[in-house]
Amino acid sequence: MTSLKDIxxxxxxxxxxxxxxAVKPAFRTPVHKTPRDHGITEFEDIYFQSDDGTPLEGWYVPAAGGESDKLIIMNHPMPMSRSGFTGHWGEPWSNVDDLEIDFVAILAHLVRAGYNVLSYDLRNHGNSGTANGGICGIGRYEWRDCVGVKAYVDAHPRLSNMTLGLYSQCTGGNAQYEAIYRRPDLFKDVRCLFSPLVVxxxxxxxxxxxxxGxxxxxxxxxFEQTKLGGFTNPEMTPHLFAGAVQIPTMITQVHDDAWTTQEDGQQTFDLLGSNEKELFWIEGTSRRFDGYNYFGQNPERMLAWFGKYMG
Known part of the structure; x- marks a missing residue:
């Protein structure tokens, strides 16, 4: 390793x-919007435990017009929350990007298309509990949250009988891949996965x-990440677990993303174990955060994917 005294x-x-x-964001993004901001008044606050006991919080939102028999579980990236990101509020969030991200817009499209949605905050994010000393593992700890929410659904008298899909993005997508790798039995009934911007x-x-520079x-x-109690960058990748993902999966990436590489997104897709998979490149921007808002503004491809596999 390069000697610190030589730097x-x-x-x-x-x-x-x-x-x-990379491993311990200095701030949380608040849950700055609710379904009411998109005209949805029927929803409830829920709380449950991760697989290791970390308290998690979220919403359950029934389909518009009444609860249906189809459920989508949604999670989110680091350092966001289930509602999105508040870069438009200024510092400290704008030090990452000054854009607002609205995940509730995506939730609203799904609800109006006839899906019930369970959206939750990962550990150390939003309103969920603190764990692992506040360290974010970009999936390496958060897979336990994916297991916890699935266990909550499976134990629920109504939700357990619903056809299930997943909207798992970025850190939440990495976490979902590892959860499937570690607990394939738990996720064998999932119909499909929509997976934006895993990285x-x-x-x-x-x-x-x-x-x-x-x-x-x-x-x-x-080395510094390890000193902080986190994982190294090579340890935080969906490549380690993508082969275990054998359910129909659509990955989406920003083609000209200034923050990462096309090769990384392509390799994740290539490693997926599913025989039914698609890779959709978002064009016309180099701004990664535009990719997070894309399906709130352009829901057609997302709705078509869930419609194909969830009926």
Missing amino acids: PEDKLTIVKGLAAF SMDALMGTFAGLQ VREYMDVMN
């Missing part, structure tokens, strides 16, 4: 800042390091 002080400060962002942290943090110090970044 200029200003460069080391950048590396340590990137390492902290390997080597690709993401390598790009950030390059933009800030410290790409040559990735080994030091990994």
Whole structure:
């Protein structure tokens, strides 16, 4: 590893800042919107436990016009919440991106299309509990939350009888892949998975390091992440678990994403174990956060995917 004494002080400060962002975000994104903001008044706050006992919070939103027999479980990226992201509020969120992300818009499209939706905050995010010293594993701890929500559904007198699909994105998607890898029995009844913007942290943090002139110090970044109690960047990738995902899966990525690489997204897709899979590239932007809003503004492809497999 590069010796710390050989790194200029200003460069080391950048590396340590990137390492902290990767494994322990300095802020939470609040649950800044609810279904009411999209005209949906019928929903309830729910709470349940992750597989390791971490308390999780979310919403259950029945389909418009009355509860249906189809359920979609939604989760979210780091450092967001089930409602999205508040970059438009200014610092500290705007230090990542100054865009508002509205995941409730996506939820609303699903509800109006006849799906019940269960949307929840991952550990250390939104209104859910703190765990693992506040460390984010980009899926490596959060898979336990995916197991917890599925166990909650399976134990519920009504939800357990519903046809099930998953909307698992970025960190939440990485977590879902590992949950399926570790507990294939629990997810064998899932009809399909919609998987926006899953990412390997080597690709993401390598790009950030390059933009800030410290790409040559990735080994030091990994060391700093370990010191903080987190995982190294090569350990935080959906590639390790994608082969276990054998349900029909659509991955979506921003084609010209300035924060990561096309190769990473393509490799995740290629590694998927499913015989029924699609990769959709979002065109016309290099801004990753536009990809998170895409299906709130353009729901047709998402609705077609769930319609194909959930009836």
